[in-house]
Amino acid sequence: MPRAFLAFLMPGESPPPARAAEAPVRAARERVRELLSRAATRLGGLYALLEADDGRDAALLAELLAEDLDAAAAGLAWREAGSLAEDRAGLGLLPSQDALAAFAGRAEARLAALEDALARRRAGAWRLPGDRFEARAAWRARVLLVVGVAVLAAAILLGETMAKRTRRFAANVALERQRREAAAALADMADLARAAKVRSGQSLIDVTGSNCTRCGCDGRDLRGAPEGDVCVRQWERALSRIGQAAGAAPERLSRFARDPWGSPFLLNENEGESADFPFEPDTVASAGQNGLAGDADDIVVAVPNAGPGR
Incomplete structure (x- = not known):
């Protein structure tokens, strides 16, 4: 040394x-x-x-x-x-x-x-007389090395912990923003669906020609579903008919093609479907972050009723 x-x-x-x-x-x-x-x-x-x-x-x-x-x-x-x-x-x-x-x-x-x-x-x-001095210095060098390695390991661990927290925070912020976007789109879609019912004088079942556009879509990951997927086709058909009935411009309808996670929106036409529950509202929903329709992750908005006496 x-x-x-x-x-x-x-x-x-x-x-x-x-x-x-x-x-x-x-x-x-x-x-x-x-x-x-x-x-x-x-x-x-x-x-x-x-x-x-x-x-x-x-x-x-x-x-x-x-x-x-x-x-x-x-x-x-x-x-x-x-x-x-x-x-x-x-x-x-x-x-x-x-x-x-x-x-x-x-x-x-x-x-x-x-x-x-x-x-x-x-x-x-x-x-030799200098051996004791060298031995003590070497011992200090080993101690410094051990301490340095421990400090470096602690710094790496702390840095990784902070990085994980930062990534988790960023992910939560992004998720919250996506959920707000989805909720805003659903509220706009609910207004559009009600306008279609008011303008046409029909229930949403009559406007779309289906009493459950979302049926067959629950329980599977809808994120990135291809254009030929049944849920995508059913939603696009219902959206097109609602847009025609409401007199909406194509630019407005383009907002409702997919939710922020890439899944088609989900529509359930309920108003007037059952004689026992004639006033049950229609709903429009997003499958949420996990893309699985029908679980607690979904975001659901009710469409205001527009039938006679409602």
């Missing part, structure tokens, strides 16, 4: 100055560290070559790996096992895959042992 960065992590403190007498220890430590780092890379490459069944290159890489580990052992004055270079040489020029795999396992164990030996040496004979 760069000394300038370490000093940044330790405000008010300075690392002990490097002394000339420490140079040999620093050089020895760095040399062993480099050898072990390179050995770890070569060990990974050896396993990859064995996996690829490349015995020739694996044999060559095993030799280089053994040289690095033996050099690290010499730098540490570590003599707890024999030479890996001799071990590799004993396998022959082109060892079998199994022999190389076994050698790789021994090299991996040697690498772990040498890394432990380096750690012990750094804590003992190779310990």
